[in-house]
Amino acid sequence: MKPMMMSTLIGLLIILFIPQFSDAAGNDYHKGNRSIQKQLEAFAQAEQQDFEQRGLLLQNQDLTEYLTKVTEKLRTGAASFRPGLRVLVLKHTSEDAFVYPNGICYLSTGLLTCLDNEDQLAMAIAHEMVHYLQQHSLRAYYQSRPSLQISLSNPHERVSSEDQKKERPLPNMLISVELEADREGLRLLAAAGYRSTEALGLMKHLITISEKTAGGAIDHPEVRATLNRRIEALTSVLAEAKPSDGKPSVPVAEGTRFRHLLAPAFLANAHAAITNENWGLAKENIDHYLMVDSEDPKAYYLLGEIFWKKSRDPNNQKALDSFRRAIVLNAQYAPPYRAMGLMHLKAGRTGKARDYLETYLALIPGADERLYIQQYLNLCEK
Amino acid sequence: MNRHSAILILICICILHISNGCATLWKAGSGEIETEHWAVEIPKDWMRLETGDYQMFSKYGPYLQYFLIQTRLLDRPFRRSKGKMTPDMLPHEAAQTLINDLRADPGIRRLEVTENRPVLVNGHMGFKLCYCYQDALGVTKQTHLYGMISKPYFISLRYTAARRHYFDENLADFERVLKSFRLSPT
Numbered sequence: 276m277k278p279m280m281m282s283t284l285i286g287l288l289i290i291l292f293i294p295q296f297s298d299a300a301g302n303d304y305h306k307g308n309r310s311i312q313k314q315l316e317a318f319a320q321a322e323q324q325d326f327e328q329r330g331l332l333l334q335n336q337d338l339t340e341y342l343t344k345v346t347e348k349l350r351t352g353a354a355s356f357r358p359g360l361r362v363l364v365l366k367h368t369s370e371d372a373f374v375y376p377n378g379i380c381y382l383s384t385g386l387l388t389c390l391d392n393e394d395q396l397a398m399a400i401a402h403e404m405v406h407y408l409q410q411h412s413l414r415a416y417y418q419s420r421p422s423l424q425i426s427l428s429n430p431h432e433r434v435s436s437e438d439q440k441k442e443r444p445l446p447n448m449l450i451s452v453e454l455e456a457d458r459e460g461l462r463l464l465a466a467a468g469y470r471s472t473e474a475l476g477l478m479k480h481l482i483t484i485s486e487k488t489a490g491g492a493i494d495h496p497e498v499r500a501t502l503n504r505r506i507e508a509l510t511s512v513l514a515e516a517k518p519s520d521g522k523p524s525v526p527v528a529e530g531t532r533f534r535h536l537l538a539p540a541f542l543a544n545a546h547a548a549i550t551n552e553n554w555g556l557a558k559e560n561i562d563h564y565l566m567v568d569s570e571d572p573k574a575y576y577l578l579g580e581i582f583w584k585k586s587r588d589p590n591n592q593k594a595l596d597s598f599r600r601a602i603v604l605n606a607q608y609a610p611p612y613r614a615m616g617l618m619h620l621k622a623g624r625t626g627k628a629r630d631y632l633e634t635y636l637a638l639i640p641g642a643d644e645r646l647y648i649q650q651y652l653n654l655c656e657k
Numbered sequence: 658m659n660r661h662s663a664i665l666i667l668i669c670i671c672i673l674h675i676s677n678g679c680a681t682l683w684k685a686g687s688g689e690i691e692t693e694h695w696a697v698e699i700p701k702d703w704m705r706l707e708t709g710d711y712q713m714f715s716k717y718g719p720y721l722q723y724f725l726i727q728t729r730l731l732d733r734p735f736r737r738s739k740g741k742m743t744p745d746m747l748p749h750e751a752a753q754t755l756i757n758d759l760r761a762d763p764g765i766r767r768l769e770v771t772e773n774r775p776v777l778v779n780g781h782m783g784f785k786l787c788y789c790y791q792d793a794l795g796v797t798k799q800t801h802l803y804g805m806i807s808k809p810y811f812i813s814l815r816y817t818a819a820r821r822h823y824f825d826e827n828l829a830d831f832e833r834v835l836k837s838f839r840l841s842p843t
Contacts, residue, residue: 324767328769329760330760552739644773646774647747
């Protein structure tokens with residue numbers, strides 16, 4: 276899967292920036308491994324702080340609890356002493372999932388909003404869980420440092436120079452860890468009682484997405500080839516597995532109930548899509564969200580933003596109607612007042628602009644953009 | 658002359674040519690600088706680099722500090738965020754478009770916007786944006802940026818320098834440059 280592959284690559288690019296570890300400890304394999312692991316974790320932490328500082332994390336308690344619950348179900352099938360995985364959500368429209376060596380896994384809102392049910396969500400998490408539990412990033416680090424010549428399987432054995440030549444180069448290794456994550460992820464999925472066949476459903480979504488964005492950033496022959504290879508491998512594993520009746524052995528969320536649980540992701544993804552001027556995606560996400568909650572003023576505000584910014588017409592009636600609806604639903608919710616004030620200002624209706632902008636500042640006197648709004652109010656006075 | 662000597666001479670000529678070519682990219686940039694779109698007064702001892710849509714000025718080398726004056730067509734999308742400025746944008750919208758692009762740039766880490774407010778630039782409504790960030794090498798940089806829409810362009814004056822030592826040293830120079838800035842009548 277291009278997104279997961281690229282995510283792993285991104286994680287590994289982080290690794291490649293770390294200065295080469297000098298095995299001054301000689302035969303002390305475990306000490307060396309722990310040191311590298313700590314370096315990787317420190318780097319991961321710096322990246323994660325950056326995400327927080329950029330405001331990329333989606334903070335929603337209900338969604339976080341739901342993702343934690345799914346992760347815990349999968350964890351029961353994993354035999355490992357490593358601390359548990361923690362799943363967070365990034366506000367980004369790309370369909371992405373990646374995990375850091377310190378056990379923090381990120382799912383993008385773009386990925387969450389393309390899933391059909393909890394089984395597919397569980398497969399995405401299970402895949403990342405395997406990367407983490409099997410320490411694939413550490414393995415890739417060593418793969419990228421052939422001079423270290425330390426065998427992971429036997430700490431007392433040094434890989435001979437002849438064997439080094441036979442080692443698979445890094446790109447092949449990345450593909451093999453993806454296949455391993457799929458295979459073992461499927462095992463975790465089944466052990467937790469989810470429907471294994473839905474793993475294919477997830478992969479097919481990703482193929483569809485890569486086809487939709489043909490010619491775009493994620494359309495690449497190697498990526499497509501890897502995705503297809505993974506589908507083949509998964510199909511083969513599923514064919515060998517015991518046939519099931521297609522029903523999960525644990526309650527899973529799907530359809531409206533699943534969308535309800537992921538609703539915050541739809542809203543956040545719509546917002547991210549508006550920032551990227553991806554109006555089609557933004558509208559699609561808002562429509563999904565409104566099916567779950569048709570009385571949320573924030574959704575109508577974002578809908579108004581879509582209509583207005585797409586048309587760039589300060590007289591756009593759909594935009595004005597959406598903002599008005601948001602105000603009707605909650606008269607104390609400030610952003611639609613600002614939006615209407617700015618629309619009227621741009622249309623030359625300074626009287627109405629003044630009324631809305633003054634209301635906005637009355638609701639949020641400490642607004643970040645209050646100096647701008649005050650300047651615009653001065654323009655209305657002239 | 659044997660073959661070995663000929664190759665050595667050829668290499669030396671290439672090196673001279675390349676270094677000479679590099680040297681001519683930067684030229685003395687002090688005094689009144691006038692372009693099709695704007696004019697500005699640059700302090701003494703500064704060097705100037707001119708490219709398609711921007712002019713860069715530096716005293717100690719662009720990695721340490723520089724002024725950059727950019728004239729950017731409005732409908733040109735920003736590289737990372739793909740957002741665009743539009744002619745009808747208000748100053749805070751233009752500022753936000755820029756901030757979105759900064760946030761989308763993976764080379765800019767720990768971005769912190771410390772100031773974002775409306776200003777007049779040569780009598781035109783614009784914005785002032787102050788921010789600091791860490792670059793790929795972990796060096797903390799600080800930027801003061803003044804921007805405005807002057808159809809069909811977005812024009813910005815930016816001062817970026819390493820926060821430690823360099824930024825404060827040349828801030829007064831930048832403010833003089835800003836004060837001297839004027840848009841061409843056309």
